[in-house]
Amino acid sequence: KTTAIRNRAGTPMAGSGESARTSAPSPPGPPPGFGEGAPPDNALHALGFEYTRITGTEVLGRLAVTETCCQPFKILNGGVSALMAESTASIGGYMASGYRRVAGVQLSINHLKPARLGDRIEAKANPIQVGRNVQVWEVQIWLLDPSTSEHKDLVSSARVTLLTNLSTPEEMKSYEKGIKKYAKL
Template structure:
């Protein structure tokens, strides 16, 4: 999404900001849709397509790890007052399958919101298509993040975009 030599792309029109803002390029390229972004919870859903499956038509564990890392990182970013962060550790357990055609939901919640270190738990559930309720646990993860790094001025646009995006959810 670089702007090349001419600088960053111009911001979208006021009404389009929440629709076009990209929270995370990689995760959203797979089809992930954020449904909540707050300091206390980050959640979203992903349709399990061929793009995110391993050869046996099951959700790739790396995609589950990506969902865990991103949702926890976004939560940490918001909870820290929009400070730059760095992942310290990711531990994930895959406990059940999600198959091609399923929809999964990832929900990240804080365990510890320290000034320097934050720890987030992420659960990924297979969604029951008839009720849209969480049905079977697919993965559970714990993500530890360093949350007190100085934030470069260039991140101000991202911060403002995320604030507008999350207020529309």
């Protein structure tokens, strides 16, 4: 007898000996409670990232490097840096596009210096080009000096290209309200 392989939700996976559900899943709705002030990015929020400034010309946010953010050698995981880059650029791009849905189409990131467990870092995203259909953002991730909170060393430098001519589904309209609340930080 063959045992079906199931995903975390218990649904049989394709090709596992048992047929998966044939109905297409419904599209995800807005993040829970977002219109009431939930964080603009749930994945970053789960890591402890805090936005300190959100506009269409600059997005800033800080993160304490915790064990959750580190690879086994107690150094910031490069994927966390990439998530910070794409998320901060996307929120800025969303505002700069007049609150039209954006999608990242290219991300290039260079990791220049390590951020270690216990360090504090800051992401700073600024647009290089804001066009009607495409935006390009530069994101720098800085190690913060613990005594002054000033930028100390450049940890990563990224370039994010966003497609910005997408329509926003009706069920995501509350996201705009949430971003506007955060933008008044």
